[in-house]
Each structure stands twice: as structure tokens, then as C-alpha cells.
Amino acid sequence: xxxxxxxxxRNRRVGVAVAAxxxxxxxxxxxxxxxxxxxxxxxxxxxxxxxAGPAEGREQAPGDIPGQDEIVHxxxxxxxxxxxxxxxxxxxxxxxxxxxxxxxGSYSGFTIYDIANPKAPKTVTQVLCPGGQNDxxxxxxxxxxxxxxxxxxxxxxxxxxxxxxKSSWEGIKIFDIKDKKNPKYVKSVETACGSHTHTxxxxxxxxxxxxxxxxxxxxxxxxxxxxxxxxxxxxxxKAPTKAAVVAxxxxxxxxxxxxxxxxxxxxxxxxxxxxxxxxSKDLAAGACMGDGILFDISxxxxxxxxxxxxxNVNFAFWHSATFNERANKVVFTDELGGGGGAxxxxxxxxxxGADGIYDITGRGDQRKLxxxxxxKIPRHQADTENCVAHNGxxxxxxxxxxIMVQAWYQGGVSVWEFTDSARPREIAYFERGPLTTDQLGLxxxxxxYYYNGHVYSNDIVKGLDVLRLDxxxxxxxxxxxxxxxxxxxQPEYHSPQGCGGCEGGEGxxxxxxxxxxxxxxxxxxx
Numbered sequence: 236x237x238x239x240x241x242x243x244x245r246n247r248r249v250g251v252a253v254a255a256x257x258x259x260x261x262x263x264x265x266x267x268x269x270x271x272x273x274x275x276x277x278x279x280x281x282x283x284x285x286x287a288g289p290a291e292g293r294e295q296a297p298g299d300i301p302g303q304d305e306i307v308h309x310x311x312x313x314x315x316x317x318x319x320x321x322x323x324x325x326x327x328x329x330x331x332x333x334x335x336x337x338x339x340g341s342y343s344g345f346t347i348y349d350i351a352n353p354k355a356p357k358t359v360t361q362v363l364c365p366g367g368q369n370d371x372x373x374x375x376x377x378x379x380x381x382x383x384x385x386x387x388x389x390x391x392x393x394x395x396x397x398x399x400x401k402s403s404w405e406g407i408k409i410f411d412i413k414d415k416k417n418p419k420y421v422k423s424v425e426t427a428c429g430s431h432t433h434t435x436x437x438x439x440x441x442x443x444x445x446x447x448x449x450x451x452x453x454x455x456x457x458x459x460x461x462x463x464x465x466x467x468x469x470x471x472x473k474a475p476t477k478a479a480v481v482a483x484x485x486x487x488x489x490x491x492x493x494x495x496x497x498x499x500x501x502x503x504x505x506x507x508x509x510x511x512x513x514x515s516k517d518l519a520a521g522a523c524m525g526d527g528i529l530f531d532i533s534x535x536x537x538x539x540x541x542x543x544x545x546x547n548v549n550f551a552f553w554h555s556a557t558f559n560e561r562a563n564k565v566v567f568t569d570e571l572g573g574g575g576g577a578x579x580x581x582x583x584x585x586x587x588g589a590d591g592i593y594d595i596t597g598r599g600d601q602r603k604l605x606x607x608x609x610x611k612i613p614r615h616q617a618d619t620e621n622c623v624a625h626n627g628x629x630x631x632x633x634x635x636x637x638i639m640v641q642a643w644y645q646g647g648v649s650v651w652e653f654t655d656s657a658r659p660r661e662i663a664y665f666e667r668g669p670l671t672t673d674q675l676g677l678x679x680x681x682x683x684y685y686y687n688g689h690v691y692s693n694d695i696v697k698g699l700d701v702l703r704l705d706x707x708x709x710x711x712x713x714x715x716x717x718x719x720x721x722x723x724x725q726p727e728y729h730s731p732q733g734c735g736g737c738e739g740g741e742g743x744x745x746x747x748x749x750x751x752x753x754x755x756x757x758x759x760x761x
Contacts, residue, residue, distance in 0.1 A: 279326055279696045280676025292665075300617050301668030308665040311706040312650075315354050315689065320698035321346075321361065326677070327693045329370040329432075329626065331378075332686045333719040336415060338378060339693050340369040344391070345380060347415050353689045353701050359415050364391035364408065372435045372721040374442055376413040377475055381430035382406060383448060389423035401456040405429030407444060407468055409475055422476045426466040427483065428458035433468075434510045434519075434723040436535050443535045444468040449506030449524055462506045463487040465521075467536055482536045492525025498547040501525050508570075509555040513562055515727040520556035520565045527553050527567045529595065529604055544593070544604045549586045555626060558725055559637040564656060565604065566639065567591045568624035577675055579622035579646045585611045588623040590641075592656050607656035612649045617669045619676060620645035626682040630704070631715045631728035638662070638709060640690050645669060645679035648692050650704060662709075665692075665702055686720050688713045 292306035292314060301307045306314065320327060328340040335351040336359070344364040349357045366382035373379070385403040386393035396403045406425040410418045428448035436443040444467070451462035467482040491504025507523035517533040529542045546569075554570035571578045571588035578588035589611035593604040616622040627641025630650065637654045647666020653659040670678045680700070683692040690702040715728055 279324065280670035280678050295614060295664075295666075298615070300615065301666070303668050303672050304670065305668040306666075307668070308702075309663045311663050311704060312665050313703045313705065314665065314700065315703050316356055316699075316701040317697065318348065318356055318358060318699045320694070320696055321358075323696055326367075326681075327695050327698065328368045328681050330682045330684055330691060330693050331371050331373045331719075331721050332684070332691075332717070333373045337686075337691055337699070338371050338373055338412075339699060340371040340380065342367050342369060345369060345371050345378070347412070347418070348699060349415075350689075350691070350701070353703075356699060356701060360418065362391075362410070362418055364420070366393070366405075368431065370430075370432045372433065372724070373412065373719065374435055374437065374721075375472070376411055377442070377470070378410040378412045378418065379433060379435065379444060379470075380408040380410065381433050381446070382408060383429035383431040385429070389425070391420060398452070398455040398458060403457070405448075405457070407433060407446065407478075409470070409478060411475075422478050424468050424478050424480060425457070426468065426480060428455075428462055428506060430466075432509045432723070434512055435721050436512050436532060437514060437724065438535065440472060442470040442472060444470065445510045445512070445519075445538070447507040447510055447521075447523075449508060451505055460505065461490065463490060463504075465507055465510065465538075467538075469536070484536075484538055486521065486523065486528060486530070486538070486540055487526065491523065492545055492547075494525050498525070498545075500551055501545075501547050502552045508553065509723065511556045511558065511723045511725060513558050513725045513727075516562050518558070518562060520558060520567070522553040522556050522567055524553055527556070527565075527591075527593070527604065529565070529602060531600075541600055542603050544606070546591060546606070549589070549609065550591060551587070554624070555723075557627060557629065557639060559653070560629060560631065560633065560728055561635070563595045564637060564653070565593045565595060566610075566653065567593065568641075570625065571623050572621070574623060574625065574644060575621050575675075575677060577616065577618045577620055577622060579612060579614075579616040579620070579643065580618060581615055585609065590624050590659075592653050592659060594656055608659060610651055610653065610659035610661075612643055612646050612664070613661055614646070614664065614666070616646050617672070619671050619674060620669045621675065621677055621679065622646035625680070626684075626722070628684040628720075628722045629725070629728065630685045630709050631712045632709055633711055633715075633729040636708065640683050640685050640704075642680035642683040642692060644681070644695070645676075648680050648683040648690060648700075648702065650690075650706075650709070652708070663704055663706060665690075665700075667697070670696065682722075684720065684722050685712065687716055 295307040326342040337348040344362040347359040367384040370381040385398040387396040409422040434445040446466040451460040464485040469481040470478040494503030502524040504525040512519040521528040550569040589609040625642040650663035692700040
């Protein structure tokens with residue numbers, strides 16, 4: 236229906252529209268501030284590109300800030316591989332996995348990597364389809380891409396166009412990825428206020444997408460206030476071209492957190508930023524600007540809020556959520572500064588721009604979110620480095636231990652434990668020194684996820700990094716083999732029968748997934 240461009244290994248550069256100067260000057264002058272738009276509004280700092288081979292690093296001394304571009308990491312982390320970004324002027328974003336492939340979003344489109352050999356990943360295809368943020372998820376032969384930037388139309392040849400124009404388009408794009416070397420664009424679905432992120436909710440016959448977006452404006456014909464809910468897109472598995480919005484459940488009938496000036500430095504709730512679902516428990520957690528919510532998704536088209544919390548002291552922008560394996564805790568992130576600020580420094584402190592750890596107490600509709608503590612990386616970053624809590628996933632260690640890996644932009648990749656909700660601690664890390672030393676620059680790890688024995692990090696300007704974690708506390712996770720992973724659709728990694736979210740359990744799928752051309756069965760857990 237619409238055109239797109241693909242290339243193998245070699246990519247044509249695509250310009251990304253950014254509005255950097257004003258925001259950058261504000262951040263430099265004011266330091267840590269209330270949440271701003273996501274970092275796509277900043278120009279990426281120039282990257283010194285190196286070869287695809289792994290780089291040796293050193294362990295960071297206490298209080299030390301690495302030199303420009305210098306790699307440092309803990310002794311239990313090894314840098315296995317790097318595929319440099321093919322578009323240094325672009326912005327790399329989220330990741331999804333299926334079988335032997337990793338799917339990496341960027342403001343230019345998305346890239347498919349073959350990770351069957353994590354030590355030597357290969358670029359299979361690059362699809363040029365510009366639009367922010369291009370968050371990605373996969374299911375079977377379908378790939379879903381979020382567009383949250385106002386475009387002239389729904390094609391991959393679109394150009395930026397003001398949201399004040401009625402004809403402008405934002406929403407979900409659907410691709411057929413059966414042929415990994417030649418994905419086909421098959422359908423678009425326009426959603427109110429675009430699609431900043433989306434979360435896949437699997438079903439027997441249909442896939443549902445919970446589309447999160449925010450920041451309505453009376454001047455935007457397709458994004459007027461109030462915008463106090465999420466769009467639910469229904470995608471028939473056998474007829475994806477019939478995908479359509481089927482509901483817009485209101486999650487905040489009272490309008491949500493009023494934000495400033497009632498709560499200075501806190502974002503007003505005008506929608507959600509990200510939602511994580513736990514299908515095995517019919518449970519979801521939403522990070523919604525000024526609010527964190529827990530809700531029931533037993534009826535996917537009618538999600539129902541169970542509990543709602545606010546933190547008007549230390550949280551500026553509720554950004555994302557992660558359940559632990561037993562579903563009795565949720566980690567929420569605060570994206571202070573919108574991802575473009577230097578907030579991992581002494582001036583900001585340990586409780587802002589951090590993770591908030593909440594226990595889930597009670598049962599059924601009486602479940603409550605109870606705050607326990609904050610976690611922030613203990614390594615201070617330079618004032619030229621954008622750094623704040625960002626996307627991460629569980630390391631499926633089982634045994635009642637709670638460990639996750641997480642991206643912190645230029646703060647790098649952190650592995651940390653929250654088995655004791657009140658006393659979280661970092662147990663491993665990987666990071667590069669500042670991209671720039673004279674002004675605030677945009678870069679670092681956007682997403683860092685654990686998949687089939689390795690950590691994969693999509694660095695905004697450096698490209699795909701592969702890390703190996705060797706630690707007795709996490710070694711059990713190496714035996715967990717997944718057939719796919721969309722991090723915002725959390726699998727049941729461990730179950731009484733063994734590996735609930737896996738295909739075949741230990742040894743059932745090789746480290747990179749099933750053999751070439753293999754596809755998970757429709758019954759497999761996502």
C-alpha cells in the first residue's frame with residue numbers, strides 16, 4: 236500500500252528533524268529540571284566510530300569519570316561485539332527479539348540483526364521509514380512500529396508536517412517480516428496523539444496493541460484534550476490489514492496528576508508514556524507522566540485501573556515499568572529531564588531521575604502499590620552527559636531473586652538487584668566516557684535487555700552493543716531460552732512446569748533462537 240526502502244549492510248543516510256538549540260541552551264543553563272520531551276528533540280552528539288570488534292575496557296575507580304569515549308566496565312562484564320551505527324546523525328531507540336533475530340528501532344526506521352552468533356552479529360536488513368520514535372515489537376511474521384511525530388502521510392516517504400494540519404498522520408505501522416531481507420509494509424493505523432510507545436497484548440485470534448501517547452493541544456485536530464487514556468488497536472492474526480482502533484479506555488476520569496504549579500517540577504498527566512503487561516497474570520503497569528498505575532487486563536479492550544500512585548517529591552515524569560518474576564513488585568522509572576538532561580550528578584542527588592521500587596500488596600482488586608526505595612546508578616556522570624533511568628528488562632535468574640539490566644543513556648548499562656526492595660544495589664556495569672567534553676550531547680544506551688544469555692544494548696549513536704555477564708548471581712539466567720522477547724510484554728520466565736516463557740526449556744532453542752527460518756508456534760508465549 237505504501238512504499239519503503241530497504242538496504243543490506245549499507246544504508247543511505249536519512250535526515251532526522253530535531254529542534255535542539257533552544258532546549259539544549261535551557262538544559263545547560265538550568266541543569267536538572269522538570270520533564271521535557273524525549274531526547275529526539277536534541278541533536279545526537281558526533282560519535283567516533285570504531286570497528287565492529289569488541290573494545291577492551293577498564294574498571295572504573297570510585298569517583299572517576301572516564302575520558303572521552305573511553306570504555307569502562309565491571310570485572311564481571313565483557314564487551315563481546317559492536318555493530319557501529321550506520322547513520323551517526325540518527326537516533327537509535329528500542330529493541331525486540333524473535334528467534335535468532337534482533338529488531339532495532341531508530342528515528343530513521345528499523346534494522347534487523349542476525350544474532351545467532353552473539354560474538355559476530357550481522358546486519359540483515361535496514362528499512363528506511365523515518366518518524367519518531369519508531370519503537371518496535373514483533374509477533375510471528377508481524378512487526379509493529381510506533382510513529383509519534385507528525386508526518387505528511389503514513390508512507391515511508393513522508394516528511395515532517397505540523398500537527399496543526401488535519402491531514403497530518405501519526406500512529407502504528409505494521410510490516411510483514413516473513414522475508415527478513417525484504418520486509419513489506421502492509422497496514423497503518425492512525426491513533427489519537429500518535430504512538431509514542433505501544434505494548435503488545437497477545438490473544439488466541441487477535442493481537443491487541445496498547446498505544447501510549449500524550450501532550451494534546453487544542454490546536455491539534457487529531458490530538459485535542461482531554462487525552463486521559465490509551466488507544467487500543469485490535470489486529471486479527473489472520474487478517475492484519477483489518478487492524479483498527481477498537482477502544483479508548485479512560486484511565487484518569489479525574490484528569491490525573493495536575494502537575495505544576497500544584498506540584499512544582501512534576502509533569503501534568505495527559506496520557507501515558509509506557510505500559511508493561513504481564514499476560515500470565517492479566518496484569519499491567521502504566522507509567523503515565525505524573526502517575527503510576529496498576530490495572531487488570533483480563534478484558535483486553537477494557538483495561539481496569541486497580542491502584543494509582545504519585546510521587547510529587549522526587550518523580551518528574553513516570554516513564555516505564557517492569558514487574559519482577561513473582562509479580563509482587565514493580566520498578567517504575569523517572570525520566571527527569573526527558574532523557575536530554577545531565578541528571579546523574581551530585582547536584583541532582585540519588586533520588587531524582589531514578590527508579591522507584593514498589594511492592595504489590597493485597598489480592599485482587601484490593602492490590603496496592605507500596606513504595607519501598609529508589610535506585611540510581613552510583614557512578615556520577617559528567618555534566619556534558621545526558622543520563623537518567625531508561626529502558627531495561629529482567630535478568631531471568633529465578634529462585635526468588637530480582638535482578639534487572641537497564642539503560643541509563645550516557646550512564647551506560649547497569650545490572651542491579653532489588654530482591655530486598657528497600658536495599659537495591661548495582662552488581663555490574665558497562666559505560667563509555669562522555670561523547671563531548673565542552674557541551675551537553677545526546678547519546679548512550681537507549682535500551683538494554685537480556686536475551687538468551689547476553690545483554691543487547693541499542694546505543695543512540697554507537698549502534699548495537701553485545702555484552703556478556705559472568706556472575707554467580709546471574710549465571711542461572713543463561714539456561715533460559717526464549718523464542719521471542721518484547722520487553723513490554725513480559726513473559727513468565729519460570730513456572731512450576733519449568734520454563735513458562737520458553738520454547739523447549741534448557742537446550743530447546745540455541746543461543747540465537749531456532750534455526751534459520753524457524754518461527755515460534757502461535758501457541759508460544761511471547
